[in-house]
Amino acid sequence: MKYAVNTVAVIASMMLAGLTGLSGCATTGMERSVKATDAMQVVENDYKQINSQVDVTNSSLQDLISPNQTDMKRALEYYKTNVDKMEKLAKDLEKNTDKMASEGLNYFTEWEKQGNTYTDPQFRDISEKRRTEQRNNFTKIPEASADSRRAIQTYVADAKNIHKYLSNDLTPKGVEAVTPLAKKTIQEGEEVKTATKPVVATIDRTRNAMAQGGMASGAAAGAAAGGQVPESKPVEQQQQPQPKSQE
Structure with missing residues (x-):
């Protein structure tokens, strides 16, 4: 499984190069701020859902390798369901992180363009200082x-490999052999x-720094821009009955 992990270089090179080919002139600074902070909220929610799904996936794996497991086939199926969920969340994170980078680029690029239109050098200096502060905060993400x-990529890859192995050797000895890796x-x-x-x-x-700096974000900004901040959806703890192990 390959995910793009060099986001630091992507954002830095795109922002610092000052690309100006992006559209956005038809939107206001507040609307662009809303898009950027909303995208950040989505990524934050992705991380929270991943953490919740890790707990569920680990629990199903622990149950699968339990010496007292009496229904290994059902336990493996349940584990596979959770591994699939974990993989989807990881892919969503990569996609949404790329979108966050794009929205941030658009926001700061347009801010720079507009800052350069000030005829008063004092306003240009103030605009540049604030833009640089906010951009530096954003690149810390x-x-x-x-x-x-x-870490997420490694975990998902190893979780998938365990399922692949046990799909071919779902026996007590097979489980015993893979237990250290599990x-x-x-x-x-x-x-x-x-x-x-x-x-x-x-x-x-x-996100808070952008809001405190006079940039609308969150629910209030979403209303101003006609948008809506996505809410984090809790990971479902049980999609199907978890196989029981004999104590």
């Missing part, structure tokens, strides 16, 4: 997320949750 996204994968899931905490904090801090 991909910097903070690099480790977490790699326990390692469970630990990787815990590392994912640890790695995502600073990312969520950075996104939240950046």
Whole structure:
């Protein structure tokens, strides 16, 4: 599984190069701010859902490798369901992170264009200073997320490999053989949750900084721009009865 993980370089090169080919003149600065902060909210929600799904996936894997498991086929199916959910969330995160980068680029590029139209140098200086501060805050998000996204990729890849292996050798000996790798994968899931905490904090801090700087965001800005901030949807803990292990 291959995901784009070099978002830091992508955002930095695109922003610092000052690309001006993007459209956006028809929208106001507030509307562009809303799009940028809404995109940040979506990514933050993605991370939260991933953390919740890690718990469910780890639990199903732990149950699958339990020595007391009496229905290994059903346990494997349930585990596969959760691995599929985990993989989808990881793909959504990559897609939405790219969109966040695009919305941020548009926002700061148009801000720079408009700042250059001031005839009074004092206004140009103020605009440039604030734009630079906000842009620097925004670029901290991909910097903070690099480790977490790699951790998510590793976890999903190993979780899929465990399913692939047990699909061919779903026997007590097969489970016993893969158990050390399964326990390692469970630990990787815990590392994912640890790695995502600073990312969520950075996104939240950046969104607040943009709002405090006079930029509308969240529900109020969404109403002003005719938009709506997506809400985080909790991960369903049970889609089907989890197989029971004999104590």
